[in-house]
Amino acid sequence: MxxxxxxxxxxxxxxxxxxxxxxxxxxxxxxxxxxxxxxxxxxxxxxxxxxxxxxxxxxxxxxxxxxxxxxxxxxxxxxxxxxxxxxxxxxxxxxxxxxxxxxxxxxxxxxxxxxxxxxxxxxxxxxxxxxxxxxxxxxxxxxxxxxxxxxxxxxxxxxxxxxxxxxxxxxxxxxLWFASSKSSSLANKKVISVGRHTYEKGFDRMLEIWKKVVVKHPDWTLDIYGKSSENSDLRLFAKNLGIANSVAFYEPVRNIEEKYLEASFYLMTSRFEGFGMVLIEAMATGLPCIAYDCPCGPRGILIENKNGFLIENGNELDYVKAVETLIENESLRIEMGKNAKISSQKYxxxxxxxxxxxxxxxxxxx
Missing domain, CATH: 3.40.50.2000 (Glycogen Phosphorylase B;)
Structure with missing residues (x-):
């Protein structure tokens, strides 16, 4: 055909x-x-x-x-x-x-x-x-x-x-384009997110959240992988927020699976998502995920309190609490990470x- x-x-x-x-x-x-x-x-x-x-x-x-x-x-x-x-x-x-x-x-x-x-x-x-x-x-x-x-x-x-x-x-x-035999140890004080620097991906919202998180947890870092944009200078935004030392920006890489394995959980703050491919990629490496309940992909992938947290869209306070919960509770990270790995298998x-x-x-x- x-x-x-x-x-x-x-x-x-x-x-x-x-x-x-x-x-x-x-x-x-x-x-x-x-x-x-x-x-x-x-x-x-x-x-x-x-x-x-x-x-x-x-x-x-x-x-x-x-x-x-x-x-x-x-x-x-x-x-x-x-x-x-x-x-x-x-x-x-x-x-x-x-x-x-x-x-x-x-x-x-x-x-x-x-x-x-x-x-x-x-x-x-x-x-x-x-x-x-x-x-x-x-x-x-x-x-x-x-x-x-x-x-x-x-x-x-x-x-x-x-x-x-x-x-x-x-x-x-x-x-799911890869079947990972490995899982993250979830022990590194590092969080990851992947996506283009565009309005729909909502990284400006993520940086606002991270600013509040690092007040209590300054030893944790956020890695963002994605194509930068002339219309969205996130590096400057992070600098203006005073969090440039705790956020690292990287251009897209082909070996993104390896980067997931270095992190302890995944963040998504998109304004719109048709699916959220990065969520199942992260889950396949054993990462719990936190996402806004935006229209309308994440709610079809994440199971609240099982493989991650699904936060009311735009509720920054609840999102910060979820991030702090995964940072402070290693046993919960591990439990959710195992569930995330299992959830990814249906793809x-x-x-x-x-x-x-x-x-x-x-x-x-x-």
Whole structure:
């Protein structure tokens, strides 16, 4: 079977790029699929993650104002699909253009929309004014109209279903891309977090929390791994908060499993999450996790007081208490770490990719 994935770009260290590399490689190496990936504006080079050499990459160049951009996207998309002739198309994009694809192609080829984010995701803080809310509501309405035109709508947790009024929805979680035989000792006075320095990831909230934590526990440190951003100078923010000596920032690394093993628990303060791949990665190495109950990935992964803590979104006081609890209670860390390791096993790649395999077969056959 021939698959075509449509995604804005994969030349980055983000979760979508990692998951697509894992799934595409598995489909080729274990299930015999032919996989094509279509990006835009040279979005497939250079690659950070490893993609199988048999994957066929395509790219379209999009420029100009809104109308020129959309017209170019429409024409280029039709031409590429006519050339590739896929059996099934999978769209991994939360931009508004993704919800236009069913109208462009008119369902001549089976379409799957694979959602990796919250419906209400924001790339930056928006105004609370009436016009901002008006345009936001229009955008969300258009998303639901477009999503309902797809043959299948795939979300990553059952909680995500509640955000959408979309038929033909199926839940398929992300697969765990590594099976760690090791577990952290949970003895190092170090906490870890992983993610891009963007508004949605909420690292500004994490630093505010850490400022309060180190007052009582100045011997603990926080390591943050992720792509820095010109629009978010977290290093300067940490300096202004007076915590620069207890926070270390690192660019993305391929051997992130080793970094999890050096830490004692994991922190997530995202404003929005479609799933939270980093949570199951951390859990696979035996780390308890603390996360805000944001829309809407963490609540589908964390079990309160078992493998971590799920904190009311924005409740900084409770979050600080949870961090201090794990710092001060080693036996609780160890118990939660064991439970986290067990919880991660349900994300086995073999089981999850068989679910995808069956979905592709059913979708192709109508």
């Amino acid at each position: 021939k698959l075509l994935y449509i995604v804005p770009n994969i030349n980055n260290e983000g979760g979508v790029a990692r998951i697509l590399s894992v799934k595409a490689n598995y489909l080729i190496e274990n299930l015999g699929y032919e996989v094509h990936i279509l990006t835009q504006n040279e979005g497939f080079f250079p690659l950070f993650y490893s993609f199988n050499e048999n994957i066929v990459f395509h790219d379209i160049i999009l420029k100009g104002n809104f109308f020129q951009f959309f017209q170019s996207y429409k024409n280029s998309l039709k031409n590429k699909i006519k050339t590739i002739q896929p059996d099934v198309i999978i769209v991994c994009d939360n931009g508004l253009k993704a919800y236009s694809i069913p109208f462009i192609l008119k369902n001549k080829i089976p379409l799957i929309l694979e959602m990796h984010s919250s419906k209400f995701i924001q790339e930056k803080e928006i105004s609370k004014g009436i016009f901002s809310k008006f345009f936001s509501n229009i955008g969300n309405t258009y998303k639901e109209i477009g999503a309902n035109k797809y043959d299948k709508f795939v979300v990553e947790t059952s909680e995500s279903i509640k955000e959408w009024d979309v038929k033909r929805t199926i839940v398929i979680p992300n697969p 086995s790649i073999d089981a999850i990719m068989e679910t995808w395999n069956q979905l592709f077969i059913e979708t192709k056959n109508g």
